[in-house]
Amino acid sequence: MTTRALPWTLPNNADVEALPVGKWWDAISAPTPVADRALELLGRDSGAVIQDDTYGKTYWLIGVGTARSWCMRQVRVLTELADERTLLGVPPASWGAEHRTHWRIPLGPNRYLTDTNHLAPALGQALYDVLGPRPNGRQLCYRCQLPTDEPVIVEVHHSVSGAGRTTYACPSHASTYQRDPVAEAAARRRALEQGRTR
Numbered sequence: 025m026t027t028r029a030l031p032w033t034l035p036n037n038a039d040v041e042a043l044p045v046g047k048w049w050d051a052i053s054a055p056t057p058v059a060d061r062a063l064e065l066l067g068r069d070s071g072a073v074i075q076d077d078t079y080g081k082t083y084w085l086i087g088v089g090t091a092r093s094w095c096m097r098q099v100r101v102l103t104e105l106a107d108e109r110t111l112l113g114v115p116p117a118s119w120g121a122e123h124r125t126h127w128r129i130p131l132g133p134n135r136y137l138t139d140t141n142h143l144a145p146a147l148g149q150a151l152y153d154v155l156g157p158r159p160n161g162r163q164l165c166y167r168c169q170l171p172t173d174e175p176v177i178v179e180v181h182h183s184v185s186g187a188g189r190t191t192y193a194c195p196s197h198a199s200t201y202q203r204d205p206v207a208e209a210a211a212r213r214r215a216l217e218q219g220r221t222r
Contacts, residue, residue: 034117040125042111046104049085049137050092051112053100054147055195056080061150062143063129069146071138072131074115077124083112084138085131091140097158097174098195099147163192166201170194179203 032048045051054062056075059082063070074083083102091101102110119126129135151158156177163175172194178201179191193201 034114034131037116037118040113040115043114044104045102045110045112046088048088050088050090050104051102052084052086052091052094052138052140052143052147053081053102054150055098056082058098058147058150058154061153062146065146065149066138066142069139069142070129071136072127073129073138074112075121075126075128076113077126082128084143085136086140086143087137091144094144096147096151097155098151159190159192165194165197166191167197168194 032043056077059073059075063073070084072085074085075081076083089103092103094101102112104110113125115123115125115127117127117131121128159175159177162171162173164170165172165175166178172192174195175192176195176198177190178193178198181189181191191201
């Protein structure tokens with residue numbers, strides 16, 4: 025964590041302000057469930073954090089250019105690009121959880137940027153803890169039937185013969201997957217009838 029005065033002015037007290045990334049800081053975006061776990065792992069090593077409940081995202085402010093080579097599933101590095109400008113919605117300093125976009129960890133001179141040397145391993149562990157092991161290669165999403173480079177395992181079907189099936193989803197459809205309780209009950213009954221338990 026960096027301890028120094030802020031090089032930029034916080035937004036007014038009226039609304040969220042779109043500020044350019046890559047000028048004073050870059051940002052790391054992660055799904056809020058992953059961020060929840062990462063924040064547990066980071067503890068006091070986390071700098072300021074913005075949470076956007078409208079889109080289910082959480083953002084850390086980091087040093088400019090400190091994470092450009094990162095490649096983590098469902099984690100995005102927001103930085104200035106050569107041919108376009110990227111903006112991040114920054115809430116007023118006084119906004120807390122009563123607003124959809126708010127400071128989850130308030131910004132201040134002693135809590136500003138998060139050190140990427142602490143953030144990278146915390147996010148890596150959080151991704152494993154929340155999403156499970158990373159599948160190898162592209163997989164088809166069960167719902168949209170499109171290939172995804174960031175497949176999420178939503179269910180593993182075991183079989184008494186040993187040949188099972190894994191169901192994958194793209195990040196946007198992973199949260200909508202619902203298991204079929206009737207099929208699960210029938211599979212348990214078949215396993216019991218054959219003298220095997222799960």
